Amino acid sequence: MTETPLIKIKNLNVEFPLGRTLFGKPPMLRAVNDVSLEIMPGQFYGLVGESGSGKTTLGRAILRAVPISSGEITFDDADIHYDVGSLKKKDLKNYRKLAQLIFQDPYAALSPRMTVRDIIAEPLEVMGLTKNREETDERVRDIAAKCRLNLEHLRRFPHAFSGGQRQRISIARTLVCNPNFVVADESVAALDVSIQADILNLLKALQNQLGLTFLFISHDLSVVAHICDHVAVMYLGSLVESGPTRKLFDNPSHPYTKALLSAIPSLDPDERTKAQKLEGEIPSPANPPPGCKFHTRCPMAEDRCRKEAPQWRELSQDHYAACHFV
């Protein structure tokens, strides 16, 4: 591709201090470890992994919601170029308009004391994007219609809505300031299946309509398979495999990706397999294993895996994995 990526991440590390020490530096927990990836404009980029794999931290680092320890994140759109790690006041404010977040739990994300209209209008008012109330109202009505909310809903309070409707309110609030890039962090995880499909279709429709780029964070591989064009799999802070959705799901290369895929419970009662199930649990990121981080649970692990971290290699076009055996 000759296009420039919208988001480009190079050797990103995010570390958190573990407690405080009187002298010297406290031990650090590396939540994101040497991650590099590129998100193209208009892409629906999926990020999967178990809890504790660092996917949320990575998403937040891109939004500058957590401090970046080292590495580089750049944002390029037409004539705008931002080095996300070193943004200062005014630029950071501008960046916040361009990059937004949809939260996981629509029950916790909406203030119970504000009407839906006020909730959706708040970003416009805070960022001073509109000149007067009429303009604000127009923008709110416009985005509400796009998110399939009735005008009559705008006067009500969040408690009157079901989970699916709340998530639509939450999406409307995220999109009201016309961002280019949206991080959707487990945005359908708290919803029922019948509603989940509706929200996924809505996100996809909004992407086409508004030309958005998504980073879709999820632990659910079947959801990611359906909605994303490109998928990256994370384990203990590092990327283990990434590639176009089809390639990755038809031909998973890393043993972790394979195990994740086979752990999805099949809908067919005749397919009760016990094959390829992972033993053990994800190790603590405060004390990651040496060598390949996955070796403690990997069915293929050998001596080499315990000592030497595997390289990130291109297997076929756009399909990468980090494993000694691929």
Add this chain to the structure above:
Amino acid sequence: MSLLTVENLTLQFRTDEGLITAVESVSFEINSGEVLGLVGESGSGKSVTAKSLMQLNPSNAVYSPESSIQLELENEVVDVLSLQDSSELVVVRGGAISMIFQEPMASFAPALTIGYQMVEQLLIHTSMSKKAAATLSVEMLERVGISDAGQRFHQYAFELSGGMRQRAMIAMALSTKPKLLIADEPTTALDVTIQAQVLDLMKDLVSEFGMAILFITHDLGVIAQVADRVSVMYLGRIVESGPVRDVLHSPSHPYTKGLLHALPKLDELDKPLTPIPGDIPSPLERPPGCVFHTRCPEVLADRCNVSIPTRTKVSQFHTASCFAIDSTGKAA
């Protein structure tokens, strides 16, 4: 007779807004050594149904007079709803029936060790000595696959990972040798790889202990993996039930069909996801007639919104409550 027989269970909650129906005319039975899956979305009444088996619902719950829950034990038949105070309820609460919950962190007391809590319930339900109870507890922890069980026994819930906590919860629930285990979304809070481990463990335990499991979940995939029979609930009613193969391979009720279509499937990536139209009605505005008619794509005018469909036989053990299925069992 089956181990547990529930008939016409109707349960309402007294609230400031009036009586709210949570469960309506629910009937099912569970045999020993069988796993019955109960699926439905949030608000469908599956947890409330399970809790009424142990009378765990809050005090504003009103059971209708027709409701009956019979539990058959070796030497007696217990009428669960007639049990009055907690001393009588001990027979079902933790005795013949144990329950494991969705969020294992919230189910353990944070300030007491895992071991203390395991021993405590054994002392209440059995005539074991403290020492014997401790030995059995460590054995159970080992049985569910917790390494260094002796050490874990003295630890607190926060020192265990999510998967391990759920294993400890299962060990605790099984140590009193219950006849029926109620598992309320036991794997929902777990990662897929851990979920697969816990499901395998539960399947092994059913065959080893020969108990029955009432498995509550919203995930049809999990049901396909563990259940023998399944009942699908919507707004407090069971709309379809039958052997898991029949229900998942040839669903009859439009709601079950809708749920299956809405599910993203890995082998059908090109098919668009079809959501069930509309939202679940608020429990305050319970639709008349068939509860699903407000969202049903196969709704029949002047019929579904007026009268309540009865259970119709689809095949030998497979039933569904829908007017669109005619008496021959074929979907119209």
